[in-house]
Amino acid sequence: AQKKVNAVIHSQEKLAEGIYSMWLDAPEMAKAAVPGQFIAVYTNDQSKLLPRPISICEADKENGRLRIVYRIAGAGTKEFSAYKEGDTLDIMGPLGNGFPLKKKKAFLIGGGIGIPPMLELAKNLDCEKTAVIGYRDKETFLADELRKYADVVIATEDGSVGTKGNVIDAIRAEKLTADIIYACGPTPMLKALKTYAMENGIECYISLEEKMACGIGACLGCVCHSKDIDEHSNVRNKRICKDGPVFRAEEVEL
Ligand code: FES
Numbered sequence: 393a394q395k396k397v398n399a400v401i402h403s404q405e406k407l408a409e410g411i412y413s414m415w416l417d418a419p420e421m422a423k424a425a426v427p428g429q430f431i432a433v434y435t436n437d438q439s440k441l442l443p444r445p446i447s448i449c450e451a452d453k454e455n456g457r458l459r460i461v462y463r464i465a466g467a468g469t470k471e472f473s474a475y476k477e478g479d480t481l482d483i484m485g486p487l488g489n490g491f492p493l494k495k496k497k498a499f500l501i502g503g504g505i506g507i508p509p510m511l512e513l514a515k516n517l518d519c520e521k522t523a524v525i526g527y528r529d530k531e532t533f534l535a536d537e538l539r540k541y542a543d544v545v546i547a548t549e550d551g552s553v554g555t556k557g558n559v560i561d562a563i564r565a566e567k568l569t570a571d572i573i574y575a576c577g578p579t580p581m582l583k584a585l586k587t588y589a590m591e592n593g594i595e596c597y598i599s600l601e602e603k604m605a606c607g608i609g610a611c612l613g614c615v616c617h618s619k620d621i622d623e624h625s626n627v628r629n630k631r632i633c634k635d636g637p638v639f640r641a642e643e644v645e646l
Contacts, residue, residue, distance in 0.1 A: 394484045396434070397421070401479045402457055408531035410464045411505070412473045413449070419456030421485050427493070427513035428576075428599055428638050431458065431485030432607040435468045444468045445607025445633060447576070447599070448486060449508035449534075450515070458483075461508035461534065487607060488637045491574050491597055495519045499570040500542060501559050501585060502526070503577025507534050509599060513574055514541035522568055526559040526581065560584055570594060578602060579646055586641040596641035600632045607633045617645040 402415040421431065425448050432443035446469075450459035464470050475481065491513055500523040502510040507525050511534055514523060522543040525535060530552040538544050546554030547562035555562040559581060562568075575585050576599035589596035605613040614632035619642070630636065630644070 394487065396482045396484050398480050399458075399483050401475050401477055401481065403477050404473075404475060406473075407461065407533040411461065411531075411533050412464070413459060413461045414472065414475075415452075415457050415459050416481065416483065417456060418458045418483060421483070422451045422456050422458050423453050425451035425458065425486040425512075426490040427516050428490035428509055428574075429486040429488045430509075430601060430604075430607060430637065431460065431483045432487060433460070433468075433472060434482035434484075435471050436481065437467075437471055440468055442606040442610055443482075443484065443608060444472075445487070445601065445604045447509040447601050447637075448512055450512050461505075463505040484608065488601075488633065489635075491599070491638050493517055494572055494595075496571040496595070497569070498522070499524055499563070499568070499573045499575075500538075501573060501575035501577070501581075503559060503575075503581040504528070506575070506577030506581075506599070506602065507538075509576050509601075510534075510574070511537055511541075514538055522570065524559045524562055524568070526562070526577065527553070529553075558584070560588055563588075573597065573641075575599070576601060582641070583646045586646060589641055597638050598641050598644075599637045600639065600644070601637040604633050604637060609634050619643050619645075 399416040404414045430447040434443040449461040498521040500510040503526040526547045573596040618630045
């Protein structure tokens with residue numbers, strides 16, 4: 393079983409409205425982490441007992457640090473955003489399965505707060521790769537950092553940067569192709585990508601991290617239907633935090 397670690401916050405900065413980047417000193421977790429995994433972050437406010445799952449944006453194995461980039465989505469993440477260098481947080485991880493690293497021409501697709509795991513993935517994938525990332529507006533956090541490791545194509549809902557529309561609109565506008573898709577983001581985006589991948593015969597892995605609430609198997613809020621029937625329980629349900637968060641797109645119902 394994973395144990396809780398009290399980690400010191402190395403630094404924290406605001407990247408965009410409501411979006412924060414935090415580096416935590418956590419040598420063992422940084423060493424073990426693979427792209428697509430997450431950590432469970434506990435609040436210091438004891439009235440909230442369940443942690444918040446937040447995906448790993450970067451793992452600096454040399455310096456023993458983990459980076460998370462998260463959006464303020466409630467009281468827990470609001471509390472995290474107020475902490476400063478030197479404060480501590482209990483964390484657990486790395487959790488989840490992560491993305492399979494294959495040597496195929498790849499799309500790394502992120503929508504909004506699904507973009508952070510694509511940075512560590514881009515660093516670790518040794519292949520031709522294009523990050524296709526979707527935002528609401530011109531606050532294109534992490535885009536410049538992704539450019540160090542991959543070609544970057546941007547879509548914005550309001551058209552202020554890149555293609556106006558969603559990530560699939562950007563893929564079509566730029567006439568991009570790939571043999572494998574790695575994606576993380578809101579469910580409508582993942583649904584559209586699943587259809588796109590199946591129509592075009594592209595291998596596709598999606599992270600359903602957005603649907604997680606606690607990340608540690610305690611809330612049962614993350615159950616999704618899968619094509620595989622579980623031998624023991626005879627049900628087709630999977631818990632995203634225990635069996636995922638990454639699944640083959642055709643394996644899960646969205
Ligand atoms: Fe709570 Fe999976 S996220 S049980």
